Amino acid sequence: MGMMTGKEYIESLRALNHEVYFMGKKIKNVIDEPMFQPHIHAAAMIYQLAHKPEYEEVMTATSHLTGEKINRFTHIHQSIDDLVKKVRMMRLLGQKTGTCFQRCVGLDGLCAVYVTTYDMDQKHGTNYHERFKKWLVEVQKHDWMPSGAMTDARGDRSLRPSQQKNKDAYLHIKERTEEGIIVSGVKAHITGAINSHEILTMPTRTMGEGDKDYALSFAVPSNTKGVTFVFSRQTNDTRRLDSPLDAGNPKYGIVGGEAVILFKDVFVPWERVFMAGEYDFTTELVETFAGYHRSNYGGCKVGLADIVIGGSGWIAEAHGIGTASHIIDKLTEMIAMSETCWSCTLACSYEGYKTPSGAYHIHPLLANVVKLNITRMTYEWMRLAQDIAGGKIITLPSEKDLDNPESGSLVEACFTGKEGYPTRDIIKMLRLIENMSVGAGLPEAMHGAGSPAAQKIMIARRGGIDKKVELAKTVAGIKEDKLFEEIVGKKEQNHWKEVKNHIDGKKVQIY
Numbered sequence: 289m290g291m292m293t294g295k296e297y298i299e300s301l302r303a304l305n306h307e308v309y310f311m312g313k314k315i316k317n318v319i320d321e322p323m324f325q326p327h328i329h330a331a332a333m334i335y336q337l338a339h340k341p342e343y344e345e346v347m348t349a350t351s352h353l354t355g356e357k358i359n360r361f362t363h364i365h366q367s368i369d370d371l372v373k374k375v376r377m378m379r380l381l382g383q384k385t386g387t388c389f390q391r392c393v394g395l396d397g398l399c400a401v402y403v404t405t406y407d408m409d410q411k412h413g414t415n416y417h418e419r420f421k422k423w424l425v426e427v428q429k430h431d432w433m434p435s436g437a438m439t440d441a442r443g444d445r446s447l448r449p450s451q452q453k454n455k456d457a458y459l460h461i462k463e464r465t466e467e468g469i470i471v472s473g474v475k476a477h478i479t480g481a482i483n484s485h486e487i488l489t490m491p492t493r494t495m496g497e498g499d500k501d502y503a504l505s506f507a508v509p510s511n512t513k514g515v516t517f518v519f520s521r522q523t524n525d526t527r528r529l530d531s532p533l534d535a536g537n538p539k540y541g542i543v544g545g546e547a548v549i550l551f552k553d554v555f556v557p558w559e560r561v562f563m564a565g566e567y568d569f570t571t572e573l574v575e576t577f578a579g580y581h582r583s584n585y586g587g588c589k590v591g592l593a594d595i596v597i598g599g600s601g602w603i604a605e606a607h608g609i610g611t612a613s614h615i616i617d618k619l620t621e622m623i624a625m626s627e628t629c630w631s632c633t634l635a636c637s638y639e640g641y642k643t644p645s646g647a648y649h650i651h652p653l654l655a656n657v658v659k660l661n662i663t664r665m666t667y668e669w670m671r672l673a674q675d676i677a678g679g680k681i682i683t684l685p686s687e688k689d690l691d692n693p694e695s696g697s698l699v700e701a702c703f704t705g706k707e708g709y710p711t712r713d714i715i716k717m718l719r720l721i722e723n724m725s726v727g728a729g730l731p732e733a734m735h736g737a738g739s740p741a742a743q744k745i746m747i748a749r750r751g752g753i754d755k756k757v758e759l760a761k762t763v764a765g766i767k768e769d770k771l772f773e774e775i776v777g778k779k780e781q782n783h784w785k786e787v788k789n790h791i792d793g794k795k796v797q798i799y
């Protein structure tokens with residue numbers, strides 16, 4: 289098997305036959321369910337672009353394990369160049385889909401588990417890293433999409449995992465046998481879960497000694513016995529059942545398509561277990577994953593910004609106000625903000641470093657700054673998009689009224705713009721802006737990859753405030769400034785004595 293095309297990926301999901309529920313019904317096959325299709329198309333774009341010569345460099349890589357050409361979404365970053373290409377790939381995919389293409393969570397999980405299992409084996413003498421590499425070769429060979437299942441349901445958050453009344457609030461080991469482990473629990477908000485071939489689990493937080501059974505990472509196929517998916521709802525999601533035009537982005541949907549994954553007495557063979565009780569490595573795994581994933585947001589969301597800026601420019605033209613100075617000003621603001629986020633994500637890739645495992649990691653402080661900026665600036669550029677588009681984005685009649693012979697011409701007359709801009713196209717663009725700026729995309733930008741508070745904790749921890757205090761003390765003259773003394777050729781206090789004498793009119797030679 290080699291890299292799949294978009295069509296082959298879709299067909300590969302038909303064979304999964306996993307247990308999926310949505311709106312109270314069991315779904316027979318995910319690819320035949322219209323509610324899931326846009327999300328599946330968005331992920332299929334990843335597979336399709338990998339076969340395009342013009343995108344080969346960003347979309348594919350050479351496996352460091354097999355030497356084979358692979359989709360970059362299964363690649364472990366081997367250089368700074370890989371980190372940069374990854375975010376270029378994210379921006380490209382955002383531009384092609386206008387939504388979340390989902391596969392990045394699994395990719396970041398692959399890289400984080402790779403890095404952490406190596407370090408774990410060094411300390412504990414375990415063999416998780418070799419096991420993980422064997423599974424990774426399979427992922428690369430089959431071009432599987434693993435979902436990255438990190439967030440647990442978490443129940444009462446004032447309590448530790450082991451203190452929860454409902455044991456299943458966190459995924460945990462129920463039993464250890466010669467052959468493997470038996471696990472139960474719930475993972476929530478898992479992006480792309482129903483259209484992923486495999487599930488890669490990771491702990492959601494730092495675990496203490498009492499939470500050993502919750503310090504857990506493993507991979508299972510999505511159709512494993514005891515695994516059930518419940519697909520989540522999104523704002524305006526059923527519009528895609530009413531009409532393609534009303535949906536806004538009928539091809540690729542609104543955000544990623546999340547699901548709850550329920551594990552009930554699921555057996556995992558040891559060769560697919562990558563952490564089982566090593567609570568002292570949960571922080572490393574969580575932080576490594578979070579760093580990788582937060583850095584993505586300056587790629588994928590900037591790709592989305594490219595679309596919304598383009599759409600805003602087009603709609604302003606269609607309304608005959610494309611050259612108005614306030615429109616140009618707003619579009620310029622949007623571009624400046626999105627490119628700021630892009631610069632940030634490029635910086636955190638270029639400032640990356642090699643881990644002991646050989647894999648490259650991004651600059652963790654800058655990655656958190658990227659994500660924090662996205663939680664603010666996305667709202668701002670979407671606000672400007674709504675400002676430019678006007679109130680129509682929330683008052684448009686439905687496609688059915690447009691198609692109705694009795695009301696169609698009235699609706700059409702109401703939304704006609706500048707000559708040369710068909711009304712249906714104007715409505716299409718307004719719906720796209722509505723979809724991107726009013727829907728689930730905003731809270732996704734806020735909470736995906738962790739909420740702002742999580743980024744601030746990391747920024748505070750890694751921001752080096754103590755070092756900055758020392759810098760300020762040195763420049764203020766509170767702390768000895770050796771370099772200044774070298775420049776003036778004397779102790780700082782002597783220098784100032786001479787300066788004061790000079791100010792007082794005494795004859796002194798300062799240098």
Ligand code: SF4
Nearest residue numbers: 388389390392584588
């Ligand atoms: Fe990828 Fe962005 Fe979606 Fe996260 S939000 S899975 S980084 S596209």
